[in-house]
Amino acid sequence: MEEVKKDLLVIAESIREGRTSRVPMGILFTGPMGTGKTFVAEAFAKECGLTTIKLKNFRSKWVGATEGNLEKILNVIRAIGQVVVIIDEGDRAFGNTDGEGDGGTSSRVIARIKEFMSDTSNRGRILFLVMTNRPDKLDVDLKRAGRLDRKIPFLYVQTPEEVELVARALVRKNKIKTDVDLAAIRDGFSAKLVGYSNADIEAVILLANDDAARAAGGDAAVLAEHFLRAATDYFPSRDAELLEYMELLAVFETSSRRLLPAKYASITPEELDARLRQLRLIVGGRR
Template sequence: MKFNDELALFLKARYPIIYINTVEEDRVEYVIRKNVKTSLNRSIYSWDFVDGYTNNPNNEGFAKRNPLQALELVERLNAETPALFLLKDFNRFLTDLSISRKLRNLSRILKLQPKTIIIIGSDLIIPKELQDLVTVIEFQLPLEDEINQELNRLIDSLNIKLESQLFENLTRACQGLSLERIRRVLSKIIATYKTINDNSIAILLSEKKQIISQTEILEYYSVNEKITNLGGLANLKDWLEKRKTAFSIQASNYGLPTPRGLLLIGLQGTGKSLAAKAIANDWQLPLLKLDVGKLFGGIVGESESRLRQMINVAETISPCILWIDEIDKAFSNTESKGDSGTSNRVLATFISWLSEKNKPVFVIATANNIDLLPLEIVRKGRFDEIFFLDLPKQKEREEIFKIHLKEFRPKTWETFDYVELAQSSDDFSGAEIRQSIIEGMYHAFYEKREFTTRDICLALKELIPLAHLESDQMIRLQEWASSGRIRSASSKQIYLN
């Protein structure tokens, strides 16, 4: 139900106290006044702590710095006068005994008279004794139509024309920002570039970064990695390519649901974290990394609160990518943890959100050990797909060596023997391959000469791959992939070579 319809319904049903949870104070007041003017015949009385009542000449400045007196105006008005009382930041005073008692006394009157108290606040703080009287309405951030309206207004005022694709990208980048922030950042774009172009997207994303910096749980990642930096993984790349434009307006008009997320499983160094960064860059979406360690607080109820905060921020910034690194360590053995059930409650809330979320938040979770993952996470429906990132096969290792050597030696990378390097690096992960190149460079640099294939091969002989140290875990993961319970990120053709 839309906000206007929901509010109108509550007013007609004479709900006594309505709480609107929003940071957009001016916008919500504008929407309420517009709604009341067109569909409801009610006088509006607006109050804040500093200026008291405003916008009504008979009560100008009344109850200034006196929240209890602000409630007395409700009784003073004629019983038959339909009225709305907008009390800004009034949530700060609800824990005061005199305010709480006054509201409970007023609720009897409000049920019989065409009067409603509307509290506007950014923090949802409702004492237990008032929870039965207060009805909460969420005031959504500007939706696509409202953002388009604001962008068209600016474009018309500047007398410029934008390509449809740029306009769509701007709309998507603005989603998750308040109308005031959108106006402010658009002014910044005009002041910087004197027009609106592709560079405007970066400024909009930096504004979203400001929102994320206000929370310690999420970190905004600026990424430059490309999908081409991933060696092998043909199945995963093909899956991602087909969903690259799934967040576009065209996909929405087609009726296509936005992808939910991926679970990437494999040993350390197989490219799971690199994949998360590359996807964000390729899809041109903000990348938020969840710090699982900070999610679990020491105070009872704090972990659940932090999880809700994380979800709220991610949905506010959406469309975005939420990266949860090493999720197996966060939710491993939840039943045996002596934390009074906190881990189980957090897991239940997180899984419920994964299944039911309707905002375009694409979740990428990575895990090293599938044995530690609760079955609830692995079950189908939580993620669109579960991919197993195996150790690279010979052809993939050749590709990985080429990617890294092009970076280190862009002019001479073709001189290396990639077949020999791939044959010498059996059971090495992508990260270990990169490290072998660096080790070979150190050796040659010490001897004051250019490094060669031989230097890298020597380094490969000295390094012990992680797969040899954790062979049992690697075998179990490969058995899972071969059984069909999880999908291989590499193509079958690679395994035949």
């Protein structure tokens, strides 16, 4: 995670300083739900020192409106320059456009955005940041080099130490009162949460906080016993195969092995492909 943030800030600096050849046209964040894609994108938007624009629901919002509106928006983006354009839930935005019954406006709008994204005269001035947990549903030509040419995997935390890093950040984020050193209760706490999503870890912490409030009032500090109980109590609702599928898709898409945890650093493309095929049959159209 820290590695990813550092890479992103270097890219932002290259944009600010006009070293365009160092800047990717677009970045794709992939990984299962709750791994922090949206969180990191928002943190980057705040810290990068560039204007950021979020394109939201453009299917429902712009499709049907005149395509001229889209042109206006693209012109504004181009005029701003040095701008990061963020598109969350990219598979929904850019997924299959068949059968939408809008007379083809939808596919024209998307085609126009894709064309805009691959206009290399914008390199270094406009950076696209697209997030998805289903990169397999993204249009293939979006993923080809020259559009989203840097792909960053977001995976579930792999070690108790990583769980503790995320948990500490979440304690701060949620302004939870506690003096507990999480490393001191590693066996009963973070070791149990390995493989959980950041969203699950957040749920465990909030559960501990509720528990503390129930025991000693709303202002009470969270004690070790509350964290331990919450870690045992919490039952993540999950579809293990779908999550493994999303995780392996992220590994498959990644453009750099350096960003992969040890568990995947030595996987061969053949092994990966075989497991993905298997899972694809199992998960089919699940979401």
